[in-house]
Amino acid sequence: MQIELKKEYSQKDVAKLTQDLAEKYGSLERLEQSIELSKCTKPFAVDDFFVWKALTEGGKLTESTVITYTEVFNILTQRRVELLEYLQTRNPVSIRQIAEELGRDYKNVYDDISALEDAELVVTKKKGRNVYITSAVSSIMISFQKGGF
Numbered sequence: 163m164q165i166e167l168k169k170e171y172s173q174k175d176v177a178k179l180t181q182d183l184a185e186k187y188g189s190l191e192r193l194e195q196s197i198e199l200s201k202c203t204k205p206f207a208v209d210d211f212f213v214w215k216a217l218t219e220g221g222k223l224t225e226s227t228v229i230t231y232t233e234v235f236n237i238l239t240q241r242r243v244e245l246l247e248y249l250q251t252r253n254p255v256s257i258r259q260i261a262e263e264l265g266r267d268y269k270n271v272y273d274d275i276s277a278l279e280d281a282e283l284v285v286t287k288k289k290g291r292n293v294y295i296t297s298a299v300s301s302i303m304i305s306f307q308k309g310g311f
Contacts, residue, residue, distance in 0.1 A: 171223040249297035
């Protein structure tokens with residue numbers, strides 16, 4: 163069994179990435195000239211080119227991670243999946259808020275958020291006394307087929 167975790171980036175994230183690429187390379191055309199296959203010694207520049215080109219043509223940016231059977235049950239417990247579902251529709255400002263709204267113990271929610279953050283499934287940002295927690299995935303797909311996705 164494999165589980166594929168996907169995150170579809172928002173327009174804001176895409177705009178930021180496009181801006182970062184423009185600052186790094188100047189223009190899409192300059193990047194294209196620098197990665198001609200006969201000259202290219204920087205494979206990451208080729209990746210950047212294809213991402214940037216797709217984004218300028220209206221493409222969507224989706225990041226995908228596949229985890230294997232042995233990791234699945236350590237990371238995606240029932241409570242953690244519930245927490246990920248909760249984060250899809252809410253914008254909590256603290257772990258305490260999450261614990262109260264889900265009717266769970268603060269320490270258990272804290273531990274689950276830490277585990278999900280270690281697995282890069284959630285992102286936490288501290289601003290003042292608030293800790294903003296957001297889901298880093300927009301979908302989770304399970305495959306039982308040989309060869310996966």
